[in-house]
Amino acid sequence: MVVPDMSGQSYHLSESQLRFWKGHRLQPDMPIYNMAWRFELQLDLDPDLFKKAFQGAVQDNEILRAVFREGPDGPYQVAQAMPDDLLEHIDLSQSAEPAASLHEHLKSWTQAAFDLEREPLRSQLIKLSDTHWVWALCQHHILCDAQSGALLFDHVSRRYSALMQDEIYRADPLPRFFDRLPTPKSDPIPVATPHPPTAPYGSAAKRRGYSQRLPVPLDADTAQKLDNATERPEFRLFTSDLSKLAIYLTAYLGYLHRVTGDDQITIGLPSHNRLTGQDKKTMGPFVEVLPFIVEISPDEPILDLHAKVKTALGAFLRQAKPGAVAAMDTSAISAVCNYIQAEFPDIAGHPADVQWLHSGAHDAAHAMRLHITDFRGDGKPQLYLDVHDEILEAVDPEHVQHHFARVLAATLEAPETPLDAVDMAACAQDQAIVFGPSEPEDLPSTVLEAFAAQVAKTPDTFAMCQADQQITYAQLNAQSDRVASYLAALGIARGSSIAVHMPRSTAFVQVVLGILKAGCNFVPIAANTPFARVDQIIRSAEAAAVFVAPQDDRTFPCQILTAATATSEDPLDVSPPQGSERAYVLFTSGSTGVPKGVEVSHAELSRYIHWAADTFGDTPAPSYAFFSSISFDLTLTSLFAPLISGGTIHVYPERADPDLAVLDVFAEDAVDVVKLTPSHLALACKQGRPVERIQTLVLGGENLTSQLCLMAAKVLSPSLKLINEYGPTEAVVGAMHHAFDPAADTKASVQIGIPADGVSISVRDAGMNLCPIGVTGEIVIGGRLAEGYLGDLSKTAAKFLDDPKAIQGKVYRSGDIGRINRDGSFDYLGRADQQIKIGGIRFETAEFDRVLRQIPGVNAVHVSFGHPTSDLGSTQQCRTCGLTDAVPGVEFADDDLCGVCAEFESYKDRAQAYFRDEPALQSQITRAAETRRGGYDAVMMLSGGKDSTYAAYRLADYTSRVLAVTLDNGYISEQSKTNIQRVVKDLGWDHRYLSTDKMNQIFVDSLKAHSNVCQGCFKALYTLAFRTALSEGAPLVVTGLSRGQFFETRLTPDLFRNAAPTCEQLDDMVTKARKAYHAEDDELSRLLETEDLKDGDFLNRVEVLDIYRYIDVPVSEIYDFLDTRTAWQRPADTGRSTNCLINDAGIYLHKSREGYHNYALPYSWDVRMGHKTRAQALDELNDEIDTQRVEAILEEIGFDEPVTPQNLSVYVAGQGFTEQDVWEALQAHFPRAMLPDSVFVLPDMPLNTNGKVDPSRLPKGRSRGRDDADFVAPRNEMEQRLASILATALGASRVSVTQDFFDLGVDSLTAIEIAVKANENGLPLPATSLFEYRTIRALAEHADHLPATTSAEGENEALIDLDDDDLSSITEALS
């Protein structure tokens, strides 16, 4: 019995022990952390001596006797006294099958959970025979690691040897684990749950933890190759082990990428953490598993991935210090790679066979663990993969090891192979290919043949009906004959294309059949197609004629025919078309917007139609609805399938735009089969009329979600048969089908099932190899294909090709992503070029559909991943300054005058109070001369532009003791620098370039935070200029800031709205704002370590002198002066981007992210100041940006985001719910990382003419709405007041009371504005309070404790003079 002895000293836990502790607490009954060794001792062992040796070892090393308890300060560990019966002795030598029973016994023994409070270690010595003993040792990871096991083994071995030789065991005591415990750190910052990585092989995302250990056999050949591989210079790292690890990691990462489809993989890589010799001799758990992250690019050769692994290893090793795990986010780890270097020596001169037993389970979050061991140290590594049970349901265990081994082999033998083209399939049974059932032998080669047979069989059955009109088979046959006859008589050559641009009608069907009978092919063009496109199609198809509606009087580039007149009574004398002849050409829009014509032959059409009729029609002569666009091949099914089976086509004419004839179909409920898109189905569900006659729905064209199917069953009819039909136009309408089964189809998206008759489908990798089962790849279709693209041989050759693996014959590469699962199901995973990946992990958009459709009232859900708008579509432009409403905050009254100009008129007189005159300038400078403590009166910021240069010359009139400074941000042009040098030489001034090695980081931060470079640059300049002035003892910092810039940034309208502040008051406010600006705790302050400026005291010693505050000069005079009287040279253009070469990067990024030019506002001020004309301003805003140069610069400075970050937007159509409902549902089901950036609620989902969602008509999102997810409304009056003040100040519709001000965009100036307003509202808030109390809620609580002032008695229209008391109560206590 274990008697816990609490007399030992207790210790805190190390970081990794803490993690094991917490993990164990979460699942105390799972053996996730059991480390079990089985040592085969083939010698004549003395069990008593062995037991003594073992006990001696345990006695000597306290960590082996540690138990773990929870105390008031958290968990602690303490060594307990050694129990007597620590090594259980079991004799199996007499049993029938000792080895087998031991194996069984050990399995359950190793998997038994530990009680950490009592005994985290157990051991047994089992006798199999006199000379075969097994020593089994099982410990919880909280007190050991692999090296520790090796040390223990070694220790016991030595003791045993000593005992065997009757010697006293003498050895220096091993270092104590407890002595080496690092000091505990504070709690790590909690991190948001990341987007969970994709489970491998399409297996279930939720796992319990039980797993199997699979050996990865490495043949001798591979082991040899591994050793040889390091001869290749790229594979050689600075130690042999590290070189091998890099190769294993590359193969492992590559393998994980292929079986999950993720582009970013985080591997847990243990760092052994035994740095010193002492450490290497200390037992205990040192190992820490740290994240190792690599991003995989598409089409990347394995060698490139290896290069990334090398770099990542360097970074990894640098961070790997004991305790490092505390500061790292390990929650994204999806797999572990254990490169175990522990070696086990002999026992008493005999080699011991060492096995590390699997405990039967491992951390459920880690899909797999790869172990690379070499316990004997003989250079022959053994590899194992621990794989969870749930994953082994999705993949054959035999195949798993093979897949990994293939990637490893490719890494070693052919690393130039692109990772996505490594042939991984284990065997023929592991290949992702399905062949559809074979077709009947005597299939008619054209639909005409089948139609003719049907006419003979049922001449008087109705073939078509439309409203009251009914047409029998015989009639349709006769009518189409007449059309064909007419066409023949016209002399239209056989094989010609004839366009059909008619509304849906019985006439349409007659015409189409007629065209086919004439030996021609039809090109259907929907009635509502814009003329330009009709024209384009007719030309591309080189159509010999076009059929139009009778009232269509437009001109087309070919003969125009109408159904009514294109008939001839002459008997048809055209031989029927052969299967090889073309039946139709259908133009799709293609991703580039240029329509491409897909040509399909009679034989393939017939094959499809026969299969469709057979599959979709349950009744003998089913009727179909003809309601969808004729330009969409989906419609062909509904036309021809009934005609070959004796059914009836019900014609539903076009409705006005939008064409929602589908609603008529479901309202009338007069057919058996409806073929439609999921979006159309959603509309039918919205209409909500149950159906009885309609039994079968065939869904195509878009991804079908299970939630929509459930909705349809509920709303339309419980006995509806819903068939998902997948197929690109190029595979002749439909290639795969699956009948929805609510019991089996539990994923968010409905699977696409099995191939149609005569069709073969495979999933292939980038090298056209067949993917293994469970691995995603491109869907490749064979068996029944279109001929190709009309008139585009190269495109045809690219997509339609002979199977390089000679399995499917002629194939079509669909560009869709799919996967065949072990259970035979076939998942469609979207288009390759539209995959949404967040953080490198594939995002299944149907999950949103699943969750959101459960909100009552929702009919449709669409997810898009696009760029936030880059042209917020401005509609209005100011007649005075040229500003457009694309600029946020710029509003227009009705007369083309922007709000900024309008308001400016009202306060520009009051603003004049700020400006002074030249004598004032003189006295400032004189004062400076008296108070200077160094050689300079002033430090002047000289940018090289016209304003600062002119200002410099004016300053020079008053003093020559000036130090000119220019911020060299690394991108100042030579031209600009030369200009500056000329000027300072001319002025006889000293000049200095200011710079910081943090400039690039400042740029990156400025781009991320403000979408420009100028803000960061500006602040850096001011910071460094002030420091220069301080160190030089100069009392002045002089700027050439223009008047326009004053009005833009300083003399803002709110200061003058109901007040006329004096010059001093304005000065004061500006100074306070400047203090706050330099006190801000932002990234720049961290980079430049601006502690020295934080208290604002420096502004008592240095004053800012803006030259243009004292002089006002028209721009013409400035240019005149500069051109004639100075050494300055005017740049050819505005100089903005030729002076500072990084400017364009800022402009480009700002335009992309914010939707408007960042110089729009400043230039509008130049116009108001009369320094530019409106035309000039608009002209200068019309940049030509060299995007390649910009991308290069962004890379140079280390800007690591895409210029236009992608915006995940969710659109929800329906009624009776709010945006808030949507956010709540999303938050309840998805981790933060998966929440969309924007949510839009619409009454209806906009559809295109084909019945699919039309993304061009969806509102575009800016990156907002994420904050809304955390919106908390005000709960009392104080919060309400503050919230509305902030909302006004920020131009936001509402503000959350729990959101940090600086996340809301409150900067130092806005803080002042808010304080002003607060004061106006009777809240005496000092502006600093917004720095201290960072949320409205906190501020409100604080405000409650301030003495109330007299509240503003109504908003007085009359001007209020701010007296100094008012002012100080606004801006007090900043210092």
Added chain:
Amino acid sequence: MNNTQHETQRQAVRSYVHGTLLGGQTVSDDEELLLSGMVDSLGVMSLVSFIEQTYGIEIPFEDVTLENLCSITAISRYADGRA
């Protein structure tokens, strides 16, 4: 950069290698440390950090190679060149 400074720095590296990494074992300045397995990868990176601190330089990962770090002599040569 004078000779005594070189020597002091080299001595510091020696102590670190002998004391911390090799557990008290002394080796000659030309003894090969990496391929022999005497210093493992973790050890090498901690050595890199130590060199950076001692010489006041930054060592990019591309420079962490056998050639530059295989012996105390090689290390001094590399580090002196970067200082």
